[in-house]
Amino acid sequence: MLHKLYIYEVKYSDYKHVLKKHNLRVTDCRIDVLERFYSKKHALSMKVIETELEGYDRVTLYRTINSFIDKGVLHRIPDESGSASYGICAETCTAEKHSHNHVHFKCSRCGQIDCLSSYSVPVVDLPGYEISDSNLIINGVCKSCNHAN
Ligand SMILES: [Zn+2]
Ligand SMILES: [Zn+2]
Numbered sequence: 001m002l003h004k005l006y007i008y009e010v011k012y013s014d015y016k017h018v019l020k021k022h023n024l025r026v027t028d029c030r031i032d033v034l035e036r037f038y039s040k041k042h043a044l045s046m047k048v049i050e051t052e053l054e055g056y057d058r059v060t061l062y063r064t065i066n067s068f069i070d071k072g073v074l075h076r077i078p079d080e081s082g083s084a085s086y087g088i089c090a091e092t093c094t095a096e097k098h099s100h101n102h103v104h105f106k107c108s109r110c111g112q113i114d115c116l117s118s119y120s121v122p123v124v125d126l127p128g129y130e131i132s133d134s135n136l137i138i139n140g141v142c143k144s145c146n147h148a149n
């Protein structure tokens with residue numbers, strides 16, 4: 001029991017560190033949202049965040065997520081389903097610029113979206129066009145669903 005508590009304390013200070021590094025004030029809501037993202041290790045949709053953090057009202061959660069996007073803590077993952085998902089940013093993301101270009105994978109069985117941070121979106125050469133950003137979502141069956149077979 002004590003051991004568990006100790007681990008939580010360590011993590012809590014890590015989350016505080018993340019917030020401070022991105023010039024965000026430490027609030028309970030921000031810590032709780034961060035905790036969800038770091039413990040799940042995959043992207044979360046607004047719906048899931050709302051369900052898991054019932055204690056906070058929607059507006060507070062939206063504001064928290066938006067402040068994380070502004071400051072380079074989270075990034076929005078475009079998804080044709082209409083409900084946005086968010087993933088943890090790379091260490092190098094700042095309020096000025098999100099600096100990642102990774103592929104996302106959406107599982108058709110569990111619906112989870114993963115950030116594949118070691119795979120980048122291939123560069124497409126389009127003469128005459130100016131690309132501002134590009135996204136790639138690969139659909140299929142994720143590792144854990146595949147293992148369950
Ligand atoms: Zn980012
Ligand atoms: Zn899956």
Ligand SMILES: [Zn+2]
Nearest residue numbers: 087104115116
């Ligand atoms: Zn991502």
